Amino acid sequence: MAENENTENTMIEMIKVSRIYEPNITALSDISLSVGTGEMFFLIGRSGAGKTTLLKLICNMEVPSKGLIEVAGYDINQLKGNDLAHLRQKIGVAYQDFKLLGDRTVAENIAIAMEVSYKKPRAIKQRVKDLLEQLQLVEKHNTITNELSRGEQQRIALARAVANSPRLILVDEPTGNLDASTTEQVMELLNRSRLAGATIVIATHDSSLYRQSKHRVLELRNGTIHSLTEGDQP
Amino acid sequence: MNFWLAVFRQVGRNLHQTWTSQLMTFLTVSLSVLIFAFFYLIYTNMLGAGDRLSDDLRLIVYLEEDPGPEMQQQLRQKINNFDDVEKILFVSRAEAYERFATQLGENSDVLTDMPKDFLPPSIEVVPLQSLRGYNKIKLFSEYLKSLPGAEKVQYGQEWVERFYYFTRLLTIVVILSGTLLILTATFMVAYTIRLTIMGRRDELELLKLVGATNSYIRAPFLIEGILQGLTGSIIGLSALYALFRWISLHFEGPGPLNLFQFTFLPFSEVLIIVSGSIALCSLGSYSSIRKFLKF
Incomplete structure (x- = not known):
């Protein structure tokens, strides 16, 4: 899939996006926003405000009932087959429910994101090792993920999301099960990815993550945009 | 890592995790091929015998x-x-x-x-x-x-007539047994692959989410189908050959088998049976994974 030059500065473009579940539950209504390339962007709001739905729409796990979503210049809902697969390789997602393979080792779970883009086994091994070092989970390399604590599983899900050096990283409640020091490690990892050029969208309840931050914060209430604070930097 | 290396790693992992159901399918394919090839072997030998006897007609x-x-x-x-x-x-x-x-x-x-x-x-x-x-x-x-x-x-009407009806009956048996066994093998392979898919549903969905192409997801299952078809047919035919050798050794000399000059299937027909088995097992596998990928 060729790079779209028009989107050099915009990674996500959403125009009047709504998501309505059957029979008539509006999860999101008329959401319009742009997220720049290399930006760290916070999505906040109470449970049920529509944060997770918004992330799912961006990574094409769900399709909008109305509106347009462009990621890296591509209408993500028009992409099919290999084109969609190749775009997804550039999007790393840390899901709220982790989506880890419980019967596989930590290393295998992280490696899966790189295997689908046919990275060399040696490079995969090295990258897994680096990530586990950054998250202080080196000793868990060969542990079956079902045997990990919730906090550890959360960090493995995040490691998998950033493993393939994606251009867009979507993170749903990254610190829900973590203490303050581990939260710091996670944010460091995300910041490092952002400095390497990735765009980061974080959906969170945790006000400590965004209160002191210079990044933009979008608050959702009942599926609509309640406020959008301006940040200092992309 | 290239595409095929990644695919073969997946195949190895899958065979390791689902070896019991794979073994059942392998045995079903082997038995199906053995039974079909057995009837076919008798049929071809009867036709050969008929040809030889008709030389004196x-x-x-x-x-x-x-x-x-x-x-x-x-x-x-x-x-x-x-x-x-x-x-x-x-x-x-x-x-x-x-x-x-x-x-x-x-x-x-x-x-x-x-x-x-x-x-x-x-x-x-x-x-x-x-x-x-x-x-x-x-x-x-x-x-x-x-x-x-x-x-x-x-012209030996009675004999010719009986032989004709016998070979016709045998043709029907071969066609029926072939059809039933082909269906059995195909469904068994499709069923095993479907079970595997259900068992690995979370993984396959995750693979789609992290950007695996359909070929990357489909190829390991197709290779499993090919392997089942290949190994199953080879083992089935090998068992038939062993049976053939045993019959030839124990019943050689004057007797009905000598009259019929009992011979094994020619290599070209063995190849057709192996290829057919591979094609059918791949078809069963393909149909199962196609349903999942559509989902």
């Missing part, structure tokens, strides 16, 4: 009177009007007597008191190979019976 037309040279010419022409034949031989009463005496050998003295013209004159007709189908021979014999001066036609 000749129709004997018994005549009322010895035909003169002119009538022989007319009869020859009439016979050739139906179809070209390999050989037409007129046997006079005297020649028939001589032949009979020769066949009796030392016992020919039993003919001493018999008149030398007590045997009827006849025409021996050896049909061409192309005319040796049961229905064709039947039609030809009816035609010969209608020739002027013909009394009776003999």
